[in-house]
Amino acid sequence: MNDPRQASDRALMTEVVLPGIVEPAGLQVRQRPVPVPGPEQVLLVMEASGVSFAEQQMRRGKYYDQPPYPFTPGYDVVGTVAAVGAGGDTALVGRRFAVLTKTGGWASHLLVPAAELVEVPAGVDAGQAETLVVNGITAMRMLHRIARVKSGQTVFVLGANGGVGSTLVQLARRAGARVIGTASLRHQETVRELGAIPIDYRTPDLTAEVRKIAPDGVDAVFDHIGGEGIVASFGLLAPGGTLVSYGTASTRDAQGSSKLPVLKLIARLQLWNALPNGKSAHFFNIWAGKRRADAFQARLDADLTEVLTLLADGAVKPQVAARLPLSQAAEAMTLAESGTVTGKVVLVPDTAQDGHAAPSGNPE
Structure with missing residues (x-):
């Protein structure tokens, strides 16, 4: 794109707008x-943007610091640079990058700060890389920077x-840890294949089931549910153990304040x-430290690059639940909220509008 200003006069983009508290x-x-x-x-041309729990909260008005309606959701995105601003590095054009956006990713084209681009390794599929942007950073930091899980330990x-x-x-x-993980019966074989010992999340006494496997407690618990269940999570810790809470899924549909x-x-x-008691409890916020922009971005670059390198090397298997075209964002949101999929639902460009083939919406 030699003259993006002229191109914008004739080219149209597609975006998904969340107008208020609505159903998908x-x-x-x-x-x-x-x-x-x-x-x-x-100017980034979107190749993949995920449907995360954050968007599920945002459409209910329940995300902690979401912007005022209307806005375009999209917490993270992978795409190719089509143009740079005045004085920008033209060597970026044509290269694929990942970006943590919080909002704005559900669009065929979006503007992002050049300083926030993290390059995706050559040969890595955009949709697969997308599943590891916010998810990979979150998992990497919670596991290694907060819980500091070591080989031989047990985590839940x-x-x-x-x-x-x-x-x-x-x-x-x-990292060499033993993993116990909750999942519905339909997903337990997948969880087992990933290397965890599965437990049905609907088990009446979940604590007792975990204690059968780890009688002395676990070294770390990673809990995205919150609510009163967090008490049981903390109670499962062995002496010196760490609880990392990173969400409040149990209150997703509750009325009242989002905060x-x-x-x-x-x-x-x-x-x-x-x-x-020697135990510790933490709330993980991926945006912590954002005010120190340079240091925040440097940590993000390092963590995301490490995760994407693991993906490129085959050390981490991406969990793409399904790929649906951007125009079917409502269907994608419904699927993501259904509890029937493993991994992450990914939005991709529409064929006619954006010049890319839209992969099947069927689970992979």
Whole structure:
């Protein structure tokens, strides 16, 4: 694209807009002119953007710091640079990058800061790379920077068939840890293949089932559910163990404040940290430290590059639940919320609009 300003006058892009608190069918697909990158920006052509739990919360108005409606969701994206802003590095054009966006990823084209691009290794499929952007960073940091899991330890992963959970299982096994993970009966074989010992999440006494495997408790628990169940998670820890909470899925459909469940959870974790039992409890926020932009981006670059390298080397198996075209974002959201898939649902460009073949929406 030699002159992106002229191209934007004739080219249209597609974006999905969340207009307010709606059911998935209420998502709106719109078109507008392709934007022009400004200084220090690039124009990214989306190749894959994920449907994460964050978007499920956002459509309910339950994500902690979501922007005002209307806005375009899309927590992370993988795409190819089509143009750079004035004075930008033209060597970026034509190369594939991953970006952590929080919002804006559900669009055929988007503007992102050039400084936030993380290159995807050559030969890596865009959809597979996408599953490991926010999920890979989250799992890597929780496992190694917070819980500091070591070989020979035992960890417990709630939702081991999910996007973050399945990544956690693989990274923990790679670190030499034994993994116990919850999943529905239909997903237990997949969880077992990833290397974890599966437990049905609907088991009446989940604590007792975990204790059968780890009588003295576990060294780390990774809990995305929150709510009152967090008490049981903390109780499963062995002396010196670490609880890492990274979500409040149990309150997804609850009425009221979007912030209160998170604040109550953090207060509870802080209270537990004051107890003289040698255990620790943490709430993981991927955006912590964002105010120190350079240091934040340097850590993100390092962590995401490591995860994508593991993917390129075959050390981590991506869990792509399904690929659906951008125009079917409502169907993708419905599928992601159904609890019937393993891994992450991925949005890809539409064939006619964006010039790319849209893979099948069937689970892979």
